[in-house]
Structure formats: C-alpha cells, structure tokens
Amino acid sequence: MTTVGEALISLLEAHGVDTVFGIPGVHTVELYRGLARSRIRHVTPRHEQGAGFMADGYARVTGKPGVAFVITGPGLTNTITAMGQARADSIPMLVISGVNASLTLGKGLGFLHELPDQRGMMEKVALFSHRVENASELPEVLSRAFALFVSGRPGPVHIEIPTDIMAKPADGLFPHPVEASTPQPDAATLAEAARLAGAASRPLILAGGGAKMAEAPLRKLAELLDAPVVETANARGLLHKHPLGVPASPSLKAVRVLMAEADLVIAAGTEFGPTDYDMYGDGGFVKPQNLIRIDIDGKQIGRHPATLGIRADCAATLEAMGELLASSRRNASDEGWGAARAEQARSASLEEIGPAMRGQVEVVEMIRDALPGSIIVGDSTQPIYAANLYYDHDRPSGWFNAATGFGALGFGPPAAIGAALAVPDAPVVCLSGDGGFQFTLPELGAALDAEAPVIFVVWNNRGYREIETSMRDVGVEPVGVSPAPPDFCRLAEAYGMGAERLEAIADLPAALKRARAAGKACLIEIGVE
Template sequence: MATVGETLISLLEAHGVDVVFGIPGVHTVELYRGLARSRIRHVTPRHEQGAGFMADGYARASGKPGVAFVITGPGLTNAITAMAQARADSVPMLVISGVNALPTLGKGLGFLHELPDQRGMMEKVALFSHRMEDPAELPEVLHRAFTIFAAERPGPIHIEIPLDMMGRHCPPLAARPVEEMPPSPDEAQLSEIAARAGEASRPLILAGGGARRAGAQLLRVTEKLDAPVVTTANARGLLHDHPLGVHASPSLFAVRELMAGSDFVLAAGTEFGPTDYDMYANGGFVLPANLARIDIDQAQLDRRPAALSIRADCAAALDLLAEKLPASNHRDGAARAAAARAAAFAEIGEEMRGQLAAVEMIRDTLPGALIVGDSTQPIYAANLYYDHDRPGGWFNAATGFGALGFGPPAAIGAAIAEPEATVVCLSGDGGFQFTLTELGAALDAGARVIFVVWNNHGYREIETSMREAGVEPVGVSPAPPDFIGIAAAYRMPAERLTRIDGLPAALRHAHSTGRAALIEILVS
C-alpha cells in the first residue's frame, strides 16, 4: 500500500497538478517520497514566501491552481503574505503543509516548529483550512478545494497533514472528479439587463479581474452596446487598442465623470475595491445608482448591492447577454471613450506620464509579453493609465493586499506556466530586495525572466507621500546593492542603464540570451 504522502501526490496528479513550489524540510520529507516518482515538477524557491508568490504567478498565467508545499510553523507563516495577496486578488492557490503529531497539538510541549493553533491561524487567511485526521479524507478535501477553484470565486486553500500520518500506509484512494460548474446566469435577469442596456443612450461597462478570461464575450457586448469599457488593473489587456477601451483607473476624476455621466453601468467581475476605485482615499467614488453587476461570488454582490445583480461566471453571462442585446444603434461610445482617455492621460501628470513611457517601451519592444510588477513607481503609473496588449498579461501586487517582493517570484511562476512566453518583471530597488535571492531560483528552474529594476535609491513613493503630508522622511532610503554585481554572482547577464532611451536595445539583448537576465535603470 502507498503512504498517505504518496497517495496525496497521485491524487494531485489526477487533478491536473503538474508543478509544485516548495522547500523540503524534515516536516515534509514524506510528501517528497511520492513527489520524486511522480510526473509533477518541483521548483525550489529561496524562501517560502517565494513559493507562495511563484504559485500565484503560475496560477495567473496558466489559469490553473498554483500549489505550494511548506513545512510546519515557520514555513507556513512565511507563506501567509503570499496567501493574503492571492485572497485579495482571487487567485487559486493550494498550500499543503505539515503539522506536528496529532496527540501533541495544542499542548504547548515545545516541539520543533510548534504553533499554538496552526489551523486556527490559517482559517483567518485561507478560504478554508483542513487538518487531515484520517487518510480517507484526502479525496474529499481535494475535491472540495478543486471544486472551489473551478466553480466559485477562487483564493488560497490550506491543507495540513500531521507528521504521524504522512508516512502511514493507507488503502488505495481514487480522486473524486470535479463536475461542478460555475453558477449559470439567470435568463430572466439577463433579459432585464439587456432591456435596460438597450434603452440607455450613454451605457458604460466596468471590467475587473473576474472578466479577464472573457475577452471575446466582453467584446461582443461592448460593440453591440457601443459602450466605453473601463478596465481595472487586473483586467488590463482586454480590448487592447480598441476605440471603446478606457484603460484608466476609476480613481481618476476623468473616469469618475465618465461613470457619473452614464445612464446605465454594467460591472463585470469587479469588486469595487478601494485600491481600484478610491486609491487616493478622497471619498470621491460613488457607486452608480443605475448599476447592474455580474460576479461569481454572491458575498461580493451582497457587499455592494446594485439595481440588478447576477451571480454567474462572467464569460457565460456576457455570452448570453450578447445574444439578447439588439444590434448597435451607433451611440457616441467611441467619442466618449476618447474624451475620457485624453482627460485621464492629462490628469496623471507629467512625472507619471514619464514613468508610463517606460512601461510602454517594454510592451512595444516585446509584444505579447507578460509584465509582472511589484509595488514601484512605473507600476503605480501604469495601474492608473496603461493599455496592455494581451489579456491577463499585466498583473502586479500594487493593488489589493499590496505585498512588496511579489514581482520576482511571481514572474518566475508565470514563466514556468508559459515557458514559450516572454516574461518581464518590473520591480523597484526596494521591493526587489525583498526577494532578491529568487534570482537563483530562476536559474535553477530555467525560467526566462527579464528582471527590470527601477533603481531610484529607496522607497521614493513613500518619501513623496511623507513630504506631501508634512512629515520629515525617515527610513525611506535603504541603500541598494550593486545589482549588476549580484547578477554576476548568479552568472546572469546584466546591464545598467543611465538613460531610459537605452531600454529597448537592452530588452532586445536580454531577450536574445534565451535565459534569465537583469536590467538596472538608474533613476535620478
């Protein structure tokens, strides 16, 4: 008979898992017994937070759950930040950890990696946390996890396996196939939305991350309504270079004016989170009264009620809605969208337009690239105003939970998910130092990531905020290392730029190496 650890691996294979990110330890040895003989690839980060961020990037690029193995205690607590980011951005992530032997739990006996209540801690972050107390539970708990990933609003899920169970032999266990589908849209409600939208003279669509895999369906609805489409940061890449696209943040006054002037607003897959809709915390965002919402999560619909709300997968709902809408009556959608784009571009100001130009250089030099960002000034600028050229190809941690250090490991995960894609990580010198050692993981994994470091010698955005608040800046100037020297230590091609106009040539050269490379941009 196989052990519990070996059985877990075979069940993960049955659920389509092909990559696991993790750092083995004495509390997960028995999981690796099955892993070594499986078809699942193992990728070793340099820190468990990196394992979580890699799983996140893998999931966003592939659409499949990212899986991480971590040890009891510190391994799991190191991964919490990544799990919280995944929770904020609805990213499917499965974290499997050890836990100390069942008879010892909660007794404070001082065992290695002991926590007072590990599962209780994880229940505050994960969609659910399950402790294995009987091997027979494995098929059911994995079925529950993969059902959520397939049919509900996804996020991080935690399973812990006690040390005294991992190596125990168990009878053969078969995976329970996932047959559940996302909730089907209500036809009557869709007919009502179609009727209201058809009567509107100034319709508007708001598209969030929940719609990023519904590009074709969104396009049909958009063109039938002749409605401008505002995309949040996690929806960028939809309607690229389309005359109805407004790829600007709803936190901008220009976009808010567009919303206020619309007589019907359809929101698809957006939670109306403040980091998208009120990032300056000025209270200027008002939920439209003439609002219809489509979202897979009933809890999200309940938090911000609309005149009409439909719980459904965005792609399915938009597909049916397109069938119900009459042919376009040629409203002035393109003119409204153009005016909003022009006003938003002017509003972000000269400095941010300069930072945006760097992001556009990356897009235009490497068409179709995945650009994975950290919290840094060019990412902030592009989240405010930027049109990416592929759906799902722009994501970062500067919205939602806002974790620094996300970019490098998430980019590695994305490169492993799409090995033929061009992947660029755009990070600041401060955030890059959070996960700098993952350069080694990129080399180990053969992940062809171009790491672009925006080096402005500290936390410039925070320094600016402190000055604007009348606070003398303190703690915002951590000394950056010699990034080129560090790349050399990892035997990685690297180049330092002092002028932004050298970026296209540097990107082309880095891409030509066919391996991980680093470009540092010194910002005065």
C-alpha cells in the same frame, strides 16, 4: 504499500497539477516520497514566501490553481503574506503543509516548529483550512478544494497533514469527482439584463479582474452596445487599442465623469475596492444608480447592491447577454456616444496624471513595444503605480502586480518566475523597484535553477521614493526611506546571471531585445535620479 504522501502526489496529478513550488523539510519529507516518480515538476524557491508568490504568478496566467508545499510552523507563516495577496486578488492557490504529530497538537510541549493552533491561524487567511486526520479524508478534501476554485470566488486553500499521518498506508484511494461547476446565469435574470442594456442610450462597462479571461464576449457586448469599457488594473490587456477601451483607473476624475454620464453601468467582475475606485481617498467615487453587477461571489454583490445582481461566471454571462442583444433591437438614440466618449476619457486621463507619471508610463510602454505579447509582472514601484493609473497592455492576463489590494512588497520577482514557467513561450518581464526587489532578491537563484527566462528590470531610485514623497506631501520629515541598494548587477553576476546597467532609459528597448535573445534569466538595472 502506498503511503499518504504518495497518494497525495497521485491525487494532485489526477486533478491536473503539473507544478508545485516548495522547500522540503524534515516535516514534509514523506510528502515528497512519490514526487520524483510523478509527472509533477518541483520548483524550489529561496523562501516560502517565494513559493506562494510563484504559485500566484502561475495561477494568474493559467487560471489553474498554483500549488505550494511548505513545512509546518515558520514555513507556513512565511507563506501567509502570499496567501493574503491571493485572497485579496481572488487567485486560486492550494497550500499543503505539514503539522506536528497528531498527539502533540495544542499541548505546548515545545516540539520543533510548533504553533499553538496552526489551523486556527490559517482559517483567518484561507478560504478554508483542513487537517487530514486519516488517509481516507484526502480525496474528499482535495475535491472540495478544486470544486471551490471553480464554483465561487477563488482564493487560497490550506490543507495540513500531521507528520505521523503522512507515512500511514493509503492504498486504494481514488480521486473524488469535482462535483461543482461555474455558476451560470438563469434565463429570467439574463432577459432582465438584456432589457436594461437594450433600453440604455449611454451604457458603460466596468471590467475588473473577474473578466480578464472573457475578452471575446466582452468585446462583442461592448460593440453591440457601443459602450466604453473602463478597465481596472487587474483587467488591463483587454481590448488593446480598441476604440471603446479605456485603460484608466476609476480613481481618475476623467473616468468618474464618464461614469456619471452613463445611464447604465455593467460591472463585470469588479469589487469596487478603494485601491481601484478611490485610491486617493478623496471620497469622490459615487456608485452608479442604474447598475448591473456580474460576479461569481454573491457576498460581493451584496456589499454593493445593484439594480440587478447576477451571481455567475463573467464570460458566460457576457456571452449570453451578447447573444440576446444581437437578436433584438435596442435604443440607438445616442449612437456613436461610446467611442467618442472613450477617446475623450483616454485623452483626459492621460493629461490628468501629469508629466512625471506620463514619463513613467512611457517606460512601461517601451517594454510592451520592445517585447510584444509579453507578460509584465510588477512590484510596488513608481512606474507600476503610474501605469495602474493609465496604461494599455497588449495581452489579456499579461499585466498584474501587487500594487493594488493587499499590496505585498517583494511580489514581483517570484510571481514572474511562476508566470514564466506556466507560459514558457511568452516573454516575461519583472519590473521592480530597488527597495521591493531586495525583499525577494535571492529568488534570482530560483529563476536560474528552474530555467525560467525572466527579464528582471530594476528601477533603482535608491530607496522608497514613493513613501518619501508621501511623507513630504503631508509635512513629515522622511525617516527610514533610504535603504542603501546593493550593486544589483554584480549580485546577478555572482549567481551566474547576465546583467547590465543602463546609462539612459532610452537604451531600455535594445537591452530588452538582447535579453530576450539570450533566452535565459537576466537583469537590467536602470538608475533613476
């Protein structure tokens, strides 16, 4: 007899799942029944929040949904923060949990891990939440989840299975075909987009996280239009060192000037969120008057109406626009405007962020240059904030962090583990502050268990320095911003992990190369006065 738990594993395999992150418990034992015999790898974090962040990091570098298994009640509530981050950043994530036996739900009988309405709670965070009440539902709900990941704006999906359902017979279940595809642009809309772009003499492209898998068509279109490409934090790694690339935040005055000078703006996969476009809250961002928006989410387009809205996949739309423009003549009255203005915007942006932040950007550049083609996963810490303002990474999808959008502290270490397992040949560096690192410090053990060769770089300024500065700036006496850090190197060594503390930031490149050569997880601590 095949049980629901065993069928679940087979169905996940059929959907291409090769890794799940989770902590088993008495409420999910039956979900694990078929796992050992499957081709799916199980990775055990030290906390369910870590399971969600690992799934997030895995998804960001592969484009495939990250999958987490968690128990009912506290296991699932521990995962909500990671789901919130995935929802904010449009990351495909499938969270499968247990829930108490069907006949007990909603009765307040005091069962272990009981919640008044677990699914109702999850519906507020997930794209959808579904309870499997009989075995036959399982193929259909999984197909619905995987269809949603490709047909619209991705995010977290939650499926819960009652403990009494997990062990029921489930013979003869087969995966339903995923009856969905990525939305494609229609011919008439494309023709209008090409007409608008062809008529522009000073076009500009805004690239967001939705364009991070579309580097080739983005580059082609930018070159055809001679259009500067402004990259939000989630798009960094596109057009590295390209004359048209502007790896700077639209919150900077220099970038806003560039946008104001454009007579057409093409926004590809960006939601115009304040953490990208108005992070200082000065209200200085002005939506372009002549605007083409490309987004897979029609609701998102409606929130910031445009001259032309295209609900479609970014890569397909940029590719099609490039093909149309390549075969037509366009207004070339300002030929050469793009590269010259991109260079001016880069120079002005770097000057604008000031010497302190430029110094922190140099630290990130040290990591990039010491380990070319690396994936740098950040937490909310000073060098990450600085680099989100201005930094040119050298690998698409190789720069991401939780310092924009939802802003979950502690994201970096587990997300880096997920990324390292997804792309084992790439160097993966987690850059975290001492405060944020303590949120998910035990995941050092998970990195060793999973043989994930993450290089953990801890920027230790002995507290929440960014928050302390913010308090002082508005005349608030700092309180609660100086949590004492542990001896990170000794903690790493206690896990059996190599570690070293640097006397000077200039020693970082050599330390990174030593760590990479070791081929396993290790920790580097940088003391910051």
